[in-house]
Amino acid sequence: MRIELRDIHKYYGPVKANAGISLTVRSGTIHGILGENGAGKSTLMKILAGFSRKTKGTVSLNGSPMSYKTPAQASRLGIGMLYQEPLDFPVLSVLENFMVGLTGNVSDRNTPHRQIFEQLAKDLGFNLSPNAIVKNLTIGERQQLEILRLLGLGIEVLILDEPTTGISNMQREALFKALKQLASEGKSIILVSHKLEDIEALCDSVTVLRLGRVSGEMSKPFDTNTLLEMMFGILPVQATCVETQPGKTVLVMDRVTATGGRTGLKKCDVTVRQGEIIGLAGLEGSGQGIFLRLASGLVQPKQGAVFLQKSKMNGKDYHVFKHAGVTFLPAARLEEGLIPGLNIAEHFALQNRKGFYVNWSEAFKQAKKSIEKFRIKGQSVFPVESLSGGNQQRLLLSFLPDDPVLLLLEKPTRGLDMESALWVWEHLQKFCAGKTSILFSSSDLEEILAMAHRVWVFFNGKIVKDTMISDTDIHELKSAIAGII
Amino acid sequence: MQTLLRYSRETLLTAVVVFCFTTLILLIAGAPPFAAYYHIFKGSLGSWSKIAHVITVWMPLTLCASGLLYTFRIGLWNIGVEGQMIMGAIFSTALLRFGIESPQPAVFLGLSFFAGALGGAIWALFAGFLKTKGGVHEIFAGLGLNFVAQGIILYLIFGPWKRPGVASMSGTEVFPQTLWLPFLSTIRLSPVGLVLALTAVMVTAWMLRYTWVGLGLKAIGKNQYAAFLFGLKPGRYMLLAMAFAGGFAGLAGCLQVAGIYHRLIPAISSNYGYLSLLVVMLSNYNVWVAPGVAFFFACLNIGSIQLPMMLQLDSSLSGVIQGALVLATLAIYAWQTRNKQKEEQR
Numbered sequence: 001m002r003i004e005l006r007d008i009h010k011y012y013g014p015v016k017a018n019a020g021i022s023l024t025v026r027s028g029t030i031h032g033i034l035g036e037n038g039a040g041k042s043t044l045m046k047i048l049a050g051f052s053r054k055t056k057g058t059v060s061l062n063g064s065p066m067s068y069k070t071p072a073q074a075s076r077l078g079i080g081m082l083y084q085e086p087l088d089f090p091v092l093s094v095l096e097n098f099m100v101g102l103t104g105n106v107s108d109r110n111t112p113h114r115q116i117f118e119q120l121a122k123d124l125g126f127n128l129s130p131n132a133i134v135k136n137l138t139i140g141e142r143q144q145l146e147i148l149r150l151l152g153l154g155i156e157v158l159i160l161d162e163p164t165t166g167i168s169n170m171q172r173e174a175l176f177k178a179l180k181q182l183a184s185e186g187k188s189i190i191l192v193s194h195k196l197e198d199i200e201a202l203c204d205s206v207t208v209l210r211l212g213r214v215s216g217e218m219s220k221p222f223d224t225n226t227l228l229e230m231m232f233g234i235l236p237v238q239a240t241c242v243e244t245q246p247g248k249t250v251l252v253m254d255r256v257t258a259t260g261g262r263t264g265l266k267k268c269d270v271t272v273r274q275g276e277i278i279g280l281a282g283l284e285g286s287g288q289g290i291f292l293r294l295a296s297g298l299v300q301p302k303q304g305a306v307f308l309q310k311s312k313m314n315g316k317d318y319h320v321f322k323h324a325g326v327t328f329l330p331a332a333r334l335e336e337g338l339i340p341g342l343n344i345a346e347h348f349a350l351q352n353r354k355g356f357y358v359n360w361s362e363a364f365k366q367a368k369k370s371i372e373k374f375r376i377k378g379q380s381v382f383p384v385e386s387l388s389g390g391n392q393q394r395l396l397l398s399f400l401p402d403d404p405v406l407l408l409l410e411k412p413t414r415g416l417d418m419e420s421a422l423w424v425w426e427h428l429q430k431f432c433a434g435k436t437s438i439l440f441s442s443s444d445l446e447e448i449l450a451m452a453h454r455v456w457v458f459f460n461g462k463i464v465k466d467t468m469i470s471d472t473d474i475h476e477l478k479s480a481i482a483g484i485i
Numbered sequence: 486m487q488t489l490l491r492y493s494r495e496t497l498l499t500a501v502v503v504f505c506f507t508t509l510i511l512l513i514a515g516a517p518p519f520a521a522y523y524h525i526f527k528g529s530l531g532s533w534s535k536i537a538h539v540i541t542v543w544m545p546l547t548l549c550a551s552g553l554l555y556t557f558r559i560g561l562w563n564i565g566v567e568g569q570m571i572m573g574a575i576f577s578t579a580l581l582r583f584g585i586e587s588p589q590p591a592v593f594l595g596l597s598f599f600a601g602a603l604g605g606a607i608w609a610l611f612a613g614f615l616k617t618k619g620g621v622h623e624i625f626a627g628l629g630l631n632f633v634a635q636g637i638i639l640y641l642i643f644g645p646w647k648r649p650g651v652a653s654m655s656g657t658e659v660f661p662q663t664l665w666l667p668f669l670s671t672i673r674l675s676p677v678g679l680v681l682a683l684t685a686v687m688v689t690a691w692m693l694r695y696t697w698v699g700l701g702l703k704a705i706g707k708n709q710y711a712a713f714l715f716g717l718k719p720g721r722y723m724l725l726a727m728a729f730a731g732g733f734a735g736l737a738g739c740l741q742v743a744g745i746y747h748r749l750i751p752a753i754s755s756n757y758g759y760l761s762l763l764v765v766m767l768s769n770y771n772v773w774v775a776p777g778v779a780f781f782f783a784c785l786n787i788g789s790i791q792l793p794m795m796l797q798l799d800s801s802l803s804g805v806i807q808g809a810l811v812l813a814t815l816a817i818y819a820w821q822t823r824n825k826q827k828e829e830q831r
Contacts, residue, residue: 322716336714341707350704350715358700 001027001062001078001156001188003048008057010043017043018054019212027156030179030189032199035209036231036417041192044209045159048190049081050074061157075101080155084162084415086142090135094128098149113152120148124178136262138284140171147178158182159190164198165415168283168443169478176202194417196227197446231418247274249309250406250437251295256304258294263461265290267304270456270463272406272437277429279448279469280441282458282481288441289331291458292408295439296328297321309405325405331414331441333392340385344371344378344395351399370398375423389415397424400431407431409440413447425451445474445481459483495817502813507806516798524795525788525803535787537674541745542757542783543776544678545570545737549761550768550775551685552733555726556623557770558693560706563727565612565627566734567758568634569605573735574753575638576604577742578646578657581664590663598681598739605735606728608634613727617720623727631758639751646749656750666744675744682776685733690772702726734758760786763811769818782807 003025010018018040025031033041046052048059050071058065061077068074071081088097098117114130121128126144134142143163150158160179164172179189179202193199199206205219208230216230251272258265262285272278280288293299294306297318306313308324318328330336338347348370349363367380374394378387384395393416400407412428413421428438429451442448448455449469457465457480465472465480511518529539549566556563563569580600584593612626643652666675693699704712705719713719741753764782768774789803 318713319716319718328714330714335708336710339704339708339711339715342704346700346704347715349700350712350717353697353716357696360695 003157003188003190004058004060004063005044005048006058006060008044008047008059009055010040010047010052011055016212018047021057021209021212021214023207023214023217025157025188025190027188028183028186029204030183030191030202032203032206033190033192033209034194034196034199034206034227034231036194036419039209039231040212041194041209042161045081045161045190045192048074048157049079049159051081075150075153075155078154078156079159080150080153080157081159082143082146082150082161082163084165086139086146088134088142088146090133092134093130094132094134094137094145095130097134097145098130098152100149102152116152117148120151124148124181125174126178138167138171138262140167140175140284143167143171143175144178151182155187157188157190159192161192162194162415163191164193164195165443168481169445170283170482172198194231196224196418199227200224228418247435250274251309252307253291253294254305254307256294256301256306258290258299258301260290260293260299261285261287263287263290265294266461268463270466272439274435274437275432276454277432277438277440277452279452279455280439280458281445281448281455281477282441284443286458287461287463288458289410290461292328292410292439292441295321295406296326296408298328325401325403326408327400327404327406328408329396329400329410329412331410333389333396334385337396338384338392341383343381343383344376345380347384347395347399370395374398374427390417390420393424394420397427403434404431404436407436407438407440409438411442412440413442413444421447445477449474449477457481495821499810499814499817502817503806503810506809506813507802510805510809511798511802514798516796521792521796521798521802524791525785527788528791529784529788538787539780539783540674540679542786543780544682544744545740545757546761546764546779546783547682547776548685548737548740549734549758550764550779551682551689551772552730553761553765554689554693554770554772554775555698555702555729557765558699558702558706559722559726560709561616561723561726562624563609563612563627563730564624564759564762565609565630566730566761567754567756568627568631569608569731569734570738570741570754570758571631571634571638572608573601573605573731573738574742574749575634575641575738576735577601577739578641578749581660581743582646584664585661590661594664594666594743597743598736601735601739601742602732603735605731605733605738607731609727609731609734610724613724617723638749638753642749642751654751656746656748656753659748660743664743665747666740668744675740678740678744681736681740685736686772686776693772698725698729760807763807767811767814 006022008018008021009016021040021044033044035041043052047054050068050073053069060066066077068077089100095114095117099113102113117130126148128141128144134145137145147158163175167175183189191199191203200222203220205217206222206227207214208216208227210231218227249271253268253270256265256268265287268291280291282288290299294301297313297316297320301314308321308326313321334340345364345367348366349358349360352362364380370376371378371380374397376387376391376394376398378391384392387395393412393414397412413424416424431438452469454468455465455472455477456463457477459481460483508518511521529535549570553563553566577597577600580597581593584590587593608630612623612630615621615626616623642656646657648658666677668675701717701722704715705717705722709719737757738753742749746753760782761779764775764778768778785803785806789800792798792800792802
């Protein structure tokens, strides 16, 4: 199906999220929408998918202008969207999720749908068990399920919103292979991303958005610098990691075993020294999350001991760790890190609790200062759920204390565009000078290679590789992540 | 200005819906609706003594409502407020009984308030500990404890504290006048209660807005896990909220004993606890609106006493109106929210 967007405008009050965007997607191609956080990509796609209504402009499918108001209507026209966070039913099985929204005979519900499901999955090379319960799947698998579900509905246009956030490299390759196959079958694929490497690897053409407008278009082969210029206006500078001499021991894990997540953590034996930046690599759910939570006191070990600066921390809870200078930043921003319903100033007030009264003037002052310093797009009275994902991450980073002993960051640049991510790392590297140790998990090997001194590869709950960055390369790490040492 | 317009439009809409609904019920019951409304109005605001009666209902309602604002803020459904009020009344009675022969009754009167607050707070903390240490939902714990409190009060009235001679449903023996709260002689209204209720409202408003109690409760109520990461201890705040709610309800119970009934009766709480839950929900958890809503509910309670005499209608019609009011408000509020969402999508 050929899609044409003509002069799309979308206003949220005075904010012009889309200010006159036009683009064309031919059938059988993969078209990329590239832009930094807040450029208007998600807004545009939500209009195309029927989730929002445009303020002005036309959407034409195969040459005829269409008007639809809901995602259901859009999917009947053949347009489906894969959202960044999986929108599925975790307590139901894979097959039941697949069948959601499909009409059919109640009595022989399972048989024809099961066959359709298995055929679609086989065609795309997805390995999903129909009876598995969705909450036990990884994000990558849930994405695959969602794609199959949309295909089952008869989708001709598939929109993917930042699909490679939070999935492993192997899953990414499987996804890309499937998308290329779908395109060759005549479907139109639209990929929304801020990751240049994804766009360059997958797309036939790309539209670059900046500040709500189209700032450029390009067909393959792509030139990275040109694309960067279209995205940002100027070329951002690559940050390099500062090598420091590690100081005394900060954290020791002695044969620690714990349960949680998909794999738990088994017999973990590591040492962290002052000033080290360590990247935790591995497939999602291989134990990095549990490790970070053990190190912050949120989870207690079943066996073994955790030592923080020589004192044994078993049995002590999170607040003791926090007092000792350990700060944990979770990946799930709105579910674990921030409090929806409270505004920015209230969060700052929560940070500094002294005495009986809340010092509101101080809180607002601090909020304003941090908004300026961290370039958060929002005002002190805005509730945090109204901030974009990238700005929420900036807010979380602004809560970091000035002089922590140990920073535990779970996917710190998740959902951030390149410029923001670089800025984050510039900011984090200042901590190294102050002898702070940083442990961060990431699904982006390039990030780990660029920013860390050392890397631990997690596989199935164990650290299978512990090496200095200078002693390894990306291929070795990729193999280790897949379990091949 | 726009919000004010919208508020008044919502309130008007709610009033119309409730009016239609109750009128319908009255017609089905075979009663003249307008006569009923007239009698309720006259029965509550028709004379100064009637208004004084309304205020005697308003005081405990407002006290309980103020306390519930703490628990609602942290996301707890303190259904046990009824039992907390009863226990407050029991503790106050116990203390006053010590002061029957005393030459300084005022001291005992004063102490009875502390006793009432203590009783309510302890009862609330039972439910609170069951929640924080045992994971028991506060609705079940509260409801169960309400039944226990009812049992205790009946036991005391018919047992150890019974009237000499024959135990009676009309309660324990009346306290001597020295142990009554001072009241204005023309209208039987106790200014102490009035001051207490107003103070409760102001203290609550101040605490929720300017202190850690308010911000902590709000943060934990919205996202317990993130609040924990920020350094708050949800369990502690939950117990604190329960203690406040129970304490205020206990004060209401004390007021009932020392200022209104001057003895312990089986229906000492008169369902004011449950009613105050409705008051808080209807006032959208706003501390300044709650006293107004409480006044309206008090008018309905007192006014509908006229109905059996004048129209052979049961006075529980006031309950119908109060319930319908809350339902209609919630429905309209939900409808407005949905409209707003649809508007934003456009």
